[in-house]
Amino acid sequence: MKRTAVLTLLLLFTISMQDAETAEASKPSDPLTDLKQLRDIVYKQGAMLVELKTQIKHMEKDNEALKTKLMKQMKQSKQTVTKMETMNKYISAQSAELTVIRTALASSEGDVQKLKKENAALTKRLTVSEGIVKKLKKEVTEKPKVAFSAGLSAPVGPLNTLTILIYTKVFTNIGEGYNPNTGVFTAPTTGVYYFRFTACGSSNGHYSGVSLYRNQERLTHLSEYNSDGYVRHFSGGLTLQLEKGDVVDMRIPSNYKLYDDSYKRNIFNRPQSVRVGNCASSTLTLSTGAPQGCVLSPLLYSLHTYDCTATSSSTIIVKFADDTVIMGLISDNNERAYLKEIKHLENWCQENNLLLNISKTKELIVDCSKKQERHYQPVRISGTTVERVDSFRFLGVHISQDLSWSRHTNTLAKKARQRLYHLRRLRDFRLPSKVLRNF
DSSP: OHHHHHHHHHHHHHHHHHHHHHHHHTSOOOHHHHHHHHHHHHHHHHHHHHHHHHHHHHHHHHHHHHHHHHHHHHHHHHHHHHHHHHHHHHHHHHHHHHHHHHHHHHHHHHHHHHHHHHHHHHHHHHHHHHHHHHHHHHHHHHSOOOEEEEEOSSOBOOOSSOEEOOOOEEEEEETSOEETTTTEEEOSSSEEEEEEEEEEEOOTTEEEEEEEEETTEEEEEEEEEESSOOOEEEEEEEEEEEOTTOEEEEEEOTTOOBOOOTTOOOEESOOBOOEETTEEOOOBOOSSSOOTTOTTHHHHHHHHTTTOOOSSTTEEEEEETTEEEEEEOOBTTBOHHHHHHHHHHHHHHHHTTOOOOGGGOEEEOOOOOOSSOOOOOOOEETTEEOEEESEEEETTEEEETTOOSHHHHHHHHHHHHHHHHHHHHHHHTTOOHHHHHHO
16 A cells, blocks of 8 residues: 555656646756756655655565465464364264264153153052051061070989979070970960970980970970980970960970989070170070080081082082182183182072171182283172182181282291290299290
């Protein structure tokens, strides 16, 4: 725009000069005057030329700045176009995803309606179940609780006739079903009852035995012949379906003898309780299991778990009392046989009234491969994930996943140092060597 203005100015100036020359040409010329005028005109034109050059330089600088700005704007425009294309692609992808979401939402709405119907059906079933539970709770609350345990106070026999044993030492008599004066238990309500008894004999050359009767009907008889004068114990138990008013009692046959003392060796319907210090729990008559501390308990448990064996050739079950270990060989990352064996053990325990202590159950993986680390499925029992450890203690031996003895030897050394410290302290108090050896 500035260049156009300058050219217009020059054109007007030239026209003005031409008009002046035409007017002057009509007058008589003076050479000196003309020369002076020409010099002035040339001088003015030189000054104007210098000014024009200066303006042209400024215009060239402005033009370069405009050119640089224009190139920058063109570059920004290209970037903007690229961004717009990217945004258009993103918007297209979002539109496609939105379409998929709308389709999934429509399908989910159908699923929600289906779930609402199922929830309504479950709510109805839950309401019915709650009513049944309340009814059962009411029956359990109103139904009398019955449990008793009694023992003999002195030896019995031999007697001339079959006689009812009167267990006068009553330990528990919840529900007052047992009569310590007659030795007869009368069922206060209809139900299933569990009776357990223990008898003892020690008379050389005599039989010791008892019989359990229900309503004058003998149900079982246990006896033992004593040929050496040593104390002999025998136990039995029965689960009976009784009607209200049915009677159960223990009887000793004629010429049989029972031995008893302060240890209460003859017990009728022996319950079980737990004692910690001076605190004892309420008694409970167990229909399964063996009393804690009984000599036969380990043997009976071993017999009970005898058929708990491995079902696969790649797994082994190691049992020691109530400690059980499943060892499985995993080849080519195939854990199916190992996990199946664990599930089989869980089902076996449920079918045989045994509970797995999941909090004490641990999983140890020994990976002998030197390749990359493998990932194994977590073991779950009854919905709870079993803790995976790098070592655990089995029958007094610490087993680690690298099969080294470091953990075990360190534990033994630490225990030995602790005991040696106490021995040194006791020695400082000049205790006899016999006492120290017992320590």
